[in-house]
Amino acid sequence: MRLNFDSSFTRENELRAQAERAQAQLDEYYRQQERIASANARRAAFGEDDYEDRTVLFFRYMFANGTNVYDYTALKCGESWYLSGPRRPGPLSWTALVDFWISGDLLELWWVSEYRPIEIPS
Numbered sequence: 001m002r003l004n005f006d007s008s009f010t011r012e013n014e015l016r017a018q019a020e021r022a023q024a025q026l027d028e029y030y031r032q033q034e035r036i037a038s039a040n041a042r043r044a045a046f047g048e049d050d051y052e053d054r055t056v057l058f059f060r061y062m063f064a065n066g067t068n069v070y071d072y073t074a075l076k077c078g079e080s081w082y083l084s085g086p087r088r089p090g091p092l093s094w095t096a097l098v099d100f101w102i103s104g105d106l107l108e109l110w111w112v113s114e115y116r117p118i119e120i121p122s
């Protein structure tokens with residue numbers, strides 16, 4: 001009887017490579033679960049949209065992997081938020097606005113709370 005050591009060695013290597021790929025996929029799955037849990041915690045920290053109509057928020061924002069800081073204002077009209085500034089999405093629900101914030105780097109967030117009339121020249 002003659003044994004073929006080459007085929008058993010090849011099969012062992014194939015199984016080892018398959019196990020390594022499966023472990024890499026499992027590791028990626030766990031990393032994704034951690035990212036989802038982190039995003040959900042960040043999202044929950046902003047709470048519910050209990051802002052009144054005509055609320056204005058100011059924020060400074062840097063897109064993910066970006067270097068430029070952008071200034072935005074968000075105005076609530078009805079159930080939607082409308083953004084000013086460059087590269088603006090919208091109109092947005094509160095959830096979509098919060099998702100926008102957590103997709104990049106929210107540097108500052110201000111609630112603009114004072115309305116002062118400006119005299120309109122005639």
